[in-house]
Amino acid sequence: MHCKTSNRTQHTGGHPRLAAGQAPHGHHHQPPATRADAARAAPFAAQWPYRSFLELGALAGAVPCARLHARLVLLEWGLAALSENLELVVSELVTNGVRASRAMERDAVRMWLVSDLGRVVVFVWDASPRPPAPAADPGADALSGRGLLLVEALSQRWGHFGYDGGGKVVWALLEAAPVAPGVPAAGFIP
Helix, strand or coil: CCCCCCHHHHCCCCCHHHHCCCCCCCCCCCCCCCHHHHHHHCHHHCCCCEEEEEEEECCCCHHHHHHHHHHHHHHHCCCHHHHHHHHHHHHHHHHHHHHHHHHCCCCEEEEEEEECCCEEEEEEEECCCCCCCCCCCCCCCCCCCCHHHHHHHHCCEEEEEECCCCCEEEEEEEECCCCCCCCCCCCCCC
């Protein structure tokens, strides 16, 4: 669709409802996570200064887009050493988020990255209020069911919380190098 009405429309992918400041059909607006949301899930990260937000459609293409976004943000923040593990965690959390939002007949997933330049927390929102459930035993031949086991293996800790606007947020913490609690990461300038 090509729309010539305004530059604002062009920056919204040509979607006239977005250009008019309205949500597209079937989209239920949720405000971005606040510092209070981050404090509730990962209190140690509530005041970290580096933040990135990405909203994606609950489509198969959301996963590679989220991975690329995470890779480029980490590169910009000087945390490329975390990229491989964070991309795997992002893939699993966003895949689960896409499935959960689709099951609720919602069309969005949201991802936040928060960092102090030594650690990164990824938060992924989806529309389902149901907590994530790791597979008990996916079996050697199973094609799926290992995602949260991978998240647990690659992250220092992970968890979830119900989101006040609906749905839930699943999060995971990754560290570039072990950092004692309360100690600023190397290179962090307050």
